[in-house]
Amino acid sequence: MGAVVGALFVGVDGGGTSTRCVVAAESGEILGRGRAGGANAVSVRDPSANLLAALLAALGSLDRSRVAGGVFGLAGAAQARALAERAWSEAELPGRPRVVPDMLVAFTGTTDAADGTVLVAGTGAVGARVRSRRIVRRADGFGWLFGDEGSGVWLGRRAVAAALTALDGRGAPTALIGPVAAALLGEAGDPQDVPALVAAAYDRIAEAGPAWLGSLAPAVDAAARRGDQVARDIVREAARRLGRTARVVGEPDGTGEERGPLVLAGSLLTEPTELARLVRAELGPRTTSLPAGDGAAGAAALALRAALPPGDPRAGEGHRALIGRTFADRPERRADDGRG
Incomplete structure (x- = not known):
């Protein structure tokens, strides 16, 4: 019409x-x-x-x-x-x-381009190939339980797990214990109280939904910048997984059409985060990208x-x-x- x-x-x-x-x-x-x-x-x-x-x-x-x-x-x-x-x-x-x-x-x-690729990493994570302004191929975006690799929720889940395993002796010491405990128990809570931390984490997810875990992503990124090895490993793994998602949807599809721009979307990739830096490095020097x-x-x-x-x-x-x-x-x- x-x-x-x-x-x-x-x-x-x-x-x-x-x-x-x-x-x-x-x-x-x-x-x-x-x-x-x-x-x-x-x-x-x-x-x-x-x-x-x-x-x-x-x-x-x-x-x-x-x-x-x-x-x-x-x-x-x-x-x-x-x-x-x-x-x-x-x-x-x-x-x-x-x-x-x-x-x-x-x-x-x-962009007003009709074709290209987009990689999103915010609360969730997904990659997609765009042709004629329609999604023709996608990777991940399976939600917090089965996918969204490299997303804010993915980072938050691993931050809580890293803090808990550090406290019970199965994992390496990490500066993530402090921000995770503060987020779950408040500043007055005991950061060494593992049962209280576990109960608070499940309660918070039940009350606010799993998207709440994404609120921990800035703490993970900040700890990685400060050199905490556990946080650095988490962020590096997130970058590797996001890079893999982008490559899967950005591969040539045999049509002979130009790829068009790669758009990086979501706060984790559009803000000046350590993860954004590592994702661009993961994609390689021949890849150009646009912030969403x-x-x-x-x-x-x-x-x-x-x-x-x-x-x-x-x-x-x-x-x-x-x-x-x-x-x-x-x-x-x-x-x-x-x-x-």
Whole structure:
């Protein structure tokens, strides 16, 4: 269908820790923004409520009857579509939204290129190959229990395990005991009380969901920077696993098409972390990468493209306006440049 003058387009990027929403005009001008808690159906207790909160905050006083389309970029279980449609309905928006994988909106929020690769490491972790702005191949993203290797939750699980094994004598001494104990028991708790630590860890996951483990990732990264060998080993292993995920989805597929950009998404790869540095080194000096932009804007760009006829120049113009620049304009980073 064709977009109408004055139409609005909604983009939602729902991750494990936070949900971001934008409402944009056909020109790509962003008219509203909203933010709420995480929306991963696997690791968050009430993702639909967070989706609705982000939607309502972004819509504000805008005329909801003008909404001509919406795209949700979501991770998690198969019920993600139902969660998005429920939030959309409760926000009293017309029609139904499209639901796509969150790594796709990370890609389209960074570049207007149609093809490329994306590696995400935040609360969860996943890699994907993008062709014609669709995911055609993916690796990992299996959730905190079976995968998400190198993610914040993966790092947090290993931090707790390392602290516990150090305390009971099975593991090497580590500076991770302090931050893990503080996170679980508070500053007044006894960091040597293993049963209390174990009980607190299970209670915290039951109350807040496994995404809580991701809150320990900064402590692991900081300890690795300070030279703690246990933390360094954890972060190095995370980098190796993420590098493997990126290589699997980035391998030539026999189509003869150009690979396009590699987008690095998720806070662990876009912030100046030790893990980000090691991942770029793992990928090798021939790999160039782009730090991810605004996934919610990328989702809105997909909504705009879906509303316009194929080949309509307004689609590309609006997409570029939403994300601020083209792939060619963005500063490329080589994998071994050492920056986060």
